[in-house]
Amino acid sequence: MQKATLVILCAFCIGQVYDCEVTGRFDMPYMFKRGDIMIGGIFPVFNKEITSTDSFKMEPLDVMCEGFDLRAFRWTQVMIFAIDEINKDPALLPHISLGYRILDSCASPTNTVRAALTLGSETDGMEATSPCPPAISALIAESGSSQSLAVTETLGPFQVSYFSTCACLSNRAKYPTFFRTIPSDYFQAKALAALVKHFGWEWIGAIQSDNDYGRNGVLAFAEEVKKLKICIAFIGTVLRTYPLDKILKVVEMIKQSTVKVILAFVPEGDFYPLMREIVKQNITGIQWIASEAWITAARPSTPEMYQAFGGALGFVVQKMNIPNLYPFLMNINPYRDPSEPFVKDFWETMVGCKPSSNVSDTGAAKICAGNETLMDHTQDVFFNVSQLRVTYNVYKAVYAIAHALHQLVFCRPAGEKNVKPCLNVSEIHPKEVSNSAKELQQGFLLLGND
Template sequence: MTLVSLIQLYIFTEKLLLTLDKFFSALSACSLSLPVLEKKGDVVVGGLFSLHDMVMEPSLFFTSTPTPTQCTSMKDSGSGGAMSSKGTCHGAIPAVIGDGGSTQSLVVARFLGVFHVPQVSYFSSCACLSDKKEFPTFLRTMPSDFFQVDALIQLVKHFGWTWVGVIAGDDDYGRGGANIFADGVRKLGACVALHETIPKTQAQTAISTMISKIRTSGARVILVFAVEQDTVRLFDEVLRHEGLAGIQWLASEAWSTAAVLSNPKKYHHILQGSMGFAIRRAYIPGLQDFLLRLHPSSPDAREDPFLVPFWEEVFQCSQGVPDSQERNVGKPSCSGAEELGGVKNIYSDVSQLRISYNVYKAVYVIVHALKAMRSCVKGKGPLPQHACPDIENIQPWQLLHYITQVEYVNPLGDEIKFDENGDPAAMYDLISWQLTSSGEMEFVTIGKFDETTSAGKKELLIQEQNIVWNGNQTQVPLSVCSSKCPPGTRKAIRPNLPICCHDCVVCTAGEINAIECERCLPEFWSNAERTVCIPKQVEFLSFSDTMGITLMVISLIGSFCTCIVVIIFFCHRTTPIVRANNSDLSFLLLFSLTLCFLCSLTFIGRPSDWACMLRHTAFGITFVLCISCILGKTIVVLMAFKATLPGSTAMKWFGPGWQKAIITSSTLVQVLICIVWLAVAPPTPRQLMPRESAIIILLCDEGSPIAFVLSLGYIGLLACLCYLLAFLARKLPDNFNEARLIAFSMLIFCAVWVAFVPAYISSPGKYSTVTEVFAILASSYGLLGCIFAPKCYIILIRPEKNTRKHLMSKSAKDKF
């Protein structure tokens, strides 16, 4: 830093110190000491009280000598920190009671802390004053704002408000309490709709802007954490904005019982129903009589500078004192017969003693501390070497020690003590502003917040039946940014807005809403309202649904038709067309076809262990028996043609015994496959639970895929062999060549089962079973229709062709 800079800094510092010196010298013009406010005794205790709201302090620009401080003709601490600090400098006192406001106490506490003078405040609630490192000698009979804010947060939680506004006074009390409240509300999961500060300036634009923000925020519940003076300016502006009607105002204890707002009827329509916590009230015996003793004619009136203006204000008259002429122009003279007992006002009303009760407790705290000092036993004292303090020369730091140790129950039944931060236990009354039938505002106690109950547990008790909300409503006001999402929906946070502002999005199928959409377990599905998970519907091919009934009817019709063919063949068993190609094989084929139709019924109904094993094995064995019979008939056709050739012995090797052997051996192969299948990995019931479906699909798992493929493959092998032989014999000369019918039936059979494979794989749920049943029925109807329908036609419709002569005829025109 250059020499020039150092010189400039030195000159500026000198000017600053000179200005500050002149400023504090000017404060001496406001003497805070009056004989009427003092009384000599063994111990003199200081007191700081605000009898007037304001002290006209000069504006400090540090460019010129400030003008002298303008007092309001009263000797009190006002509402300014400078006047409070000036008051603490008067005389040597061991303790101070006061000040009222937190801002004033902050100034005084820093000053007294340097000299270890105990300070007991009766109305300073700022949480910042609990810091013992910064304010080591500060105590209070007023609970810290930490407790008040905790009570307010519990109130917000109790009534379910999630969109709350906060308005703070522009001082340590307002800003500190509002910040703690805003943080607590956010931790609660609610949101702060707006956080504004009441400007100290009288600028109309600033406070009007704040009112506009209140309106646009949409908050229906707003906390005002401010002192009376700031609150009055706020509600004066609210009165000019009709659009703010219907807001539920929450009050901090600084104005929750303020007569300056409750007595003027102009505020009633906006503050009716307001709610807030107030210092616990008490009735102090004898106080009212003591207050009503005042009269201008009393001997002490001449010494009391407050009595005349007070009397003139209460009775709206003039005492004729020269100092009061200007303020009482046009008022009648006081008669001297006025009595305070005949007037109901704040002064004489002892039903709402709250701050006064805190002063009462503060005085008795010091009294008990002094009593404890006097009762000290030599050799057992708290001082070094267990010495006792000198009661004739009380040192503030010694008195501070005894004050912190005070613990007693006062005559009103309240326990008085301090915690490690110098704070008392928190006890608040929950106050509701309600209009009486006469149109007066009444403070109704509707609950309490008490830290002393349940072993220190903070409890909020509310008598909801006694609450009347703003607008004379009994319904709890709703203050939310977005309405609560109905069951079955979830919150979708709106971009760039607090978490309390959201849209409601319907949960997807299979999800329910508790807090967020949660997916149901695989075997459950959400109901239509998306509120609970219910068991999924079980789906299988049953006898009760349309598809199951249809397939069952088709199956029974096929069995019935097969039985009709059996009857027809039995009745015409001696005819050539029945006896041709081995009638025994025809009857065995018809029997196996009947089983094929009936085995499809095993695929209908709820899958079980036995049903699953039966349906696959019965299907495989019956179809192999059916195809083996057809294979036997095809071989008979071929061998019969071979037998007509000269010197052929084919029929010798393929007589009825060999035919039965072929059928039996072919069927036993399938039986063996099924036995191994059931022994190693049998078909079992299985549940398919798709995550995106409301149904559980019951079906039969094949068990062993290899065995399933072998069973179908073996049927396909026999069918292909049968088709190949029938195809070779299709043009053999005969009037009724059954090989042609067999070839066509096998062609249909193979086409059905080739188409079955991709259809089975791609069919969902029970439709895979439907596909399999359809394939069974289609192939069975194909065999029945292609092989036996032409024969029944000849038997019943063209009996003239059912002769040996016709069958043996080689005339081309007579060929079938």
């Protein structure tokens, strides 16, 4: 705990003139590219943290994660793609380069805090005894509402989320530097209640995830359906880290109930253990209502899951296209920079072999021959860039930050020619970027007090 405390003290000296000393770091892999202005990113590249028991007699073990998530990995690549695109744009932040530092949250609030503190400490190559400037000027994080809450309550830099929808994050008094490129669940709860009313369903069940997203979502939905005289028979609670016996209790709740319509207000990863048991026990005949977190996810659409969850209804995030993203994704290669984190995991998941020259590092995995390409996998949903939803929210978040930075540095909006800086890049602080973003909210659908 001592190390974490020291890192916190360092992180909060942002904007002060005192010397900053970091006596310890969390050993977290990250994608990195240096730039004049650094942007942080936190994504659930792996979707489950392997829990361990601490004795409090020694330093905690390094965090271990499992379940590589192709969807989240694509979010990291879109952040990199957007930054590269901006760096080539002469009209947006001219003669100023954006850099990035991207870490994995493991879809865990605890690990998200570790990632935030890592981003809040000094950047690579900075002397430990130098003044403590902001390591990042803005942060793109996170997908889960509990994870976003953990960041904004712990570190609180200018933060833009791409998938955190909890209405609780709309409290500007508590979270003045939090923004998002997706509407809050306040609107989704109203829409889902209207959907239930439209079909004349008066007796339904509900499943919530045991986190801020699920609990607040079902609470808001319950308040709306109560106004419409619709009754909720039961509320089951699930989480990706729950033991099997807790999942089975929810299964029994569903089997014993007479309801034929169930709302599931859960992220895909938290819902998946319950989905597997429902399919395993051949529970069919239920009309599922989905929250936006899983209605367009890939796993519920597999032939295995479709028999139980086919025909689910829900509201989706608007789909968009990003020009030139497809060739960028097709250019991902683990041999270009073997030390780049997460890319080997992507290759092993997508291609089916492990790109390693070190035989002892491959374990039981098949070793790549070295001539494999992504051309044989172009039909995978990972490369489908025609219906981008959350991915496009990440893209918008990067551009919103870039325009806020441009406005701050040049004191005028992007697009004008022959602009000169009115602020030195070294003087940028996250709070100032946040204030600049407030002026751009409507133009970028950057939502704060929504």
